Amino acid sequence: DICRIGSSDGVYYRIVSVTDISRFKNLESKFEKSEKNLISIINNIPDIVYRLNPESNISFISDEIRNYGYNPEELKGMNICSLIHPDDRKKSVYRLNERRTGERRTRSFEVRFLLKSSSGQEYRLFSVNAEGLYYIDENGSRVFDGTQGIARDISQKRITEYALSESEEKRESVLNGLEDGYYEVDVHGNFVYLNSSLCKITGYDKEEMLGKNYKSFFTEDTAEIIFMAFTELFKTGISKKLAAWTTIRKDGKKRVVEGSASIIKGSDGRAVGFRGIVRDITEKKKLENE
Numbered sequence: 001d002i003c004r005i006g007s008s009d010g011v012y013y014r015i016v017s018v019t020d021i022s023r024f025k026n027l028e029s030k031f032e033k034s035e036k037n038l039i040s041i042i043n044n045i046p047d048i049v050y051r052l053n054p055e056s057n058i059s060f061i062s063d064e065i066r067n068y069g070y071n072p073e074e075l076k077g078m079n080i081c082s083l084i085h086p087d088d089r090k091k092s093v094y095r096l097n098e099r100r101t102g103e104r105r106t107r108s109f110e111v112r113f114l115l116k117s118s119s120g121q122e123y124r125l126f127s128v129n130a131e132g133l134y135y136i137d138e139n140g141s142r143v144f145d146g147t148q149g150i151a152r153d154i155s156q157k158r159i160t161e162y163a164l165s166e167s168e169e170k171r172e173s174v175l176n177g178l179e180d181g182y183y184e185v186d187v188h189g190n191f192v193y194l195n196s197s198l199c200k201i202t203g204y205d206k207e208e209m210l211g212k213n214y215k216s217f218f219t220e221d222t223a224e225i226i227f228m229a230f231t232e233l234f235k236t237g238i239s240k241k242l243a244a245w246t247t248i249r250k251d252g253k254k255r256v257v258e259g260s261a262s263i264i265k266g267s268d269g270r271a272v273g274f275r276g277i278v279r280d281i282t283e284k285k286k287l288e289n290e
Contacts (some may be wrong), residue, residue, distance in 0.1 A: 069116030083110035203250035
């Protein structure tokens with residue numbers, strides 16, 4: 001600051017006030033550098049990161065949006081709901097421009113985002129997390145300042161899940177069409193899957209057998225023989241045919257069964273269980289003994 005003052009002898013003086021702002025300039029430079037680094041990190045995240053102003057208009061959106069046909073600059077100032085499929089807009093109004101924070105904030109909200117295309121009908125399914133942003137004003141009041149969120153494309157995940165579901169239905173249809181019993185057990189011998197034919201052989205409902213150990217359906221001596229057979233299978237990894245065993249049905253009747261077993265391996269190649277076929281040969285054994 002500079003000011004001019006006079007004196008009684010007619011001489012004027014200048015008083016100069018000098019403030020060193022180099023420290024503030026350094027802080028400003030560091031802030032700008034930090035902000036650029038943050039934006040660089042955000043733009044390398046394989047999700048869409050966005051920020052809205054209090055009116056739900058886009059103030060920032062990351063470069064990932066380019067993969068869906070948009071330029072980040074052209075979206076600034078647009079209402080976020082203009083990017084949402086028309087059928088999803090109503091449910092999205094208070095979720096994408098979320099005001100809540102903490103445990104009540106939006107998590108894993110699924111919504112369809114429109115792609116920029118000539119038809120205007122193409123879309124991708126996204127999972128969105130969002131929360132409100134606030135600042136404290138000069139009066140100490142908490143003021144809503146907009147919303148920040150992350151949107152992840154889960155389209156391929158849903159397609160895969162649907163394909164697996166459809167595949168599982170086909171698998172169920174094939175296995176339940178077998179006359180022989182089919183089973184899957186974990187490495188401890190607990191049933192994790194069985195078909196309807198195995199239920200007919202044992203007399204138990206599927207719900208009664210799932211989670212139960214194989215020992216529950218055999219005599220103690222037979223259960224020990226089975227244990228030895230599966231231990232050998234676990235060690236060698238070689239599929240094998242199983243000798244005739246006697247199982248006890250739910251009604252107390254005994255049935256003679258035979259079958260086969262092989263190892264189920266996980267994605268890492270390690271054994272995670274066993275699967276096999278069980279055939280009721282009770283009548284066959286009766287004929288052989290006559």
